[in-house]
Amino acid sequence: MVEVYTTAPASVEPDGSAFRRRLAEVTRWTDAAGHTGLLVYSDNTLIDPWLIAQLILERAARAVPLVAVQPVYCSPYAAARMAATLTFLHGRPVHLNLVTGGSRQHLEALGDGGVGHDERYERLSEFATVLRQLLESPRPVTSTGRHYRLQGASLPHRPRQPPRLVLSGSSEAAVKCADDLGVLRFAYPVPVRSYPAGRSGIRLGVIARPTAGAAWKAAHDRFPGDPLGERRHRVVAKLSDSHWYAELAEVEASGVYWLHPFRTYRTFCPYLVGSYAEVGAYLAAYFARGVESVILDVPDAEDDLHHARLAFDAAG
Incomplete structure (x- = not known):
């Protein structure tokens, strides 16, 4: 059976209490739908994903939580210790999403703009290897790689069930x-x-209803036209060095497959x-x-997950 995650909302609410209420809603909906968990993504505009993961647990x-782990933000030891800490505190594993960061401006702001696209993935491979050793090895870890060096490092509480690792790209x-x-x-x-x-795995949104007409009405109500968003999308498409963004920007969408929310920067x-x-x-x-x-993309309402589930059921 296909595994399903949802996505945690972005921390763009007017204050922390409003964001916590919104996150609690989406977490409750995800639990009720029986899905595996929630993607917690991260960039320079969002609050710390590990603290969001704590709230989800x-x-x-x-x-x-499926937590985005970005080498620019932390060392493999810091990521391993945080994952192990959350597992220790809650008795449940976290899942980790390995990412390299797609915004050139964000990377430059953190002094990482000179690292090339492919080199970031080479670094991510070493990062993940060290991370996995720390989480799984019964002995202290020594590493003398190009990017990370450890000498007899160990975690205070190595989890019995190591986090699941996935990668985005x-x-x-x-x-x-x-x-x-x-x-x-x-x-x-x-x-x-x-x-x-x-x-492979994929990330997408689903707006399904009993009829196509009802689905398209719901889609246009949720994502109306947005000229400003279209202009922002065009700017990002030019500046980003992410392969996936450039690829989607050139796709000819038709039928069930819809790119309007992407092309209006929603x-x-x-x-x-x-x-x-x-x-x-x-x-x-x-x-x-x-x-x-x-x-799945961030649900707008609990019914979104109910309707999506019926579409998944129809997929067999």
């Missing part, structure tokens, strides 16, 4: 990194007719819009090509 009965360097590490790779998918076969993933049967058939085509896990 406090509120969820089953769902776990769609470039050749990302594919190689995921293969070298032996982890599932998530991508923002192109239309299924062009989607490469092989074991979200970063494509959407599938249509009846349960239409969306289910499109999902089934992805599954037939090797997709085994899906991260």
Whole structure:
């Protein structure tokens, strides 16, 4: 059966209490839907993902945070210790999403702008290798790599069940990194007719209803036209060195596959819009090509997950 995550809301609420209420809602909805957990993504505009993960674990009965881990933000030891700490405190594992950062401006702001795209994935591979050793090795870890050096390092509480590692990216360097590490790779998918076969995960939004007309009305109500957003998208498409952003920016969307929310800078993933049967058939085509896990976009309401579940059911 295909595994499903949702996505935690971005920390853009007017204050912390409003954000905590919104996060608690989405966490509760995810739990009620029986999904695996919530993606917690991270960049320079958002609050610390580890603290969001702590809030999720406090509120969820089953769902776990899938925390974005970016080498520019922390060392592999700091990430391993935080993951182990959360597992120790809550008795449940966290999942870790390995990322390199896609905004050139954000990387430059942190003094990392001179590191090339492929080199960031080479560093991420070493980061993840050291991270995994710290979390899994019964002995202190010594590492003398290019980017990270440890001498007899160990964690205060090594988890009995190590965190699951996944990786996000769609470039050749990302594919190689995921293969070298032996982890599932998530991508923002192109239309299924062009989607490469092989074991993978995808991130997208789903707006499904009993009829196509009702689904498209809900889609346009949620994502109306936005000329300013379109201009921001065009600027980002020129400045970003992320392979996936450039790839999606060139895609010709049609039918169930919808890119309007992406091209108005409302979200970063494509959407599938249509009846349960239409969306289910499109999902089934992805599954037939090797997709085994899906991260859904941030739900707008609890009903979104109910409708999405019926589309997944239709996919078989």
